[in-house]
Amino acid sequence: MKSYELTYLISPELSAEELKSLQEKINSLIQKEGGLLTEVNLPKKKDLAYQIKKNKEAYLINLNFHFSPEKLKNLEKKLKAELK
Numbered sequence: 001m002k003s004y005e006l007t008y009l010i011s012p013e014l015s016a017e018e019l020k021s022l023q024e025k026i027n028s029l030i031q032k033e034g035g036l037l038t039e040v041n042l043p044k045k046k047d048l049a050y051q052i053k054k055n056k057e058a059y060l061i062n063l064n065f066h067f068s069p070e071k072l073k074n075l076e077k078k079l080k081a082e083l084k
């Protein structure tokens with residue numbers, strides 16, 4: 001297994017409960033695919049260098065995990081499908 005880092009931005013318009021639910025969904029998706037979370041940082045509200053969809057800030061979430069390289073493409077597909 002190799003070490004990976006996933007950093008993603010979440011809209012500031014989500015409530016605290018929705019933010020936590022989304023974060024848990026992503027964490028569980030990694031674990032269901034056989035990943036092992038090593039570090040999960042709490043969401044931090046950050047000012048963006050430029051606007052994204054008219055938002056000047058967003059929640060930044062960073063997590064580290066161990067994962068099998070062969071399964072990485074499958075995980076990427078599932079994350080994209082789940083977060084649409």
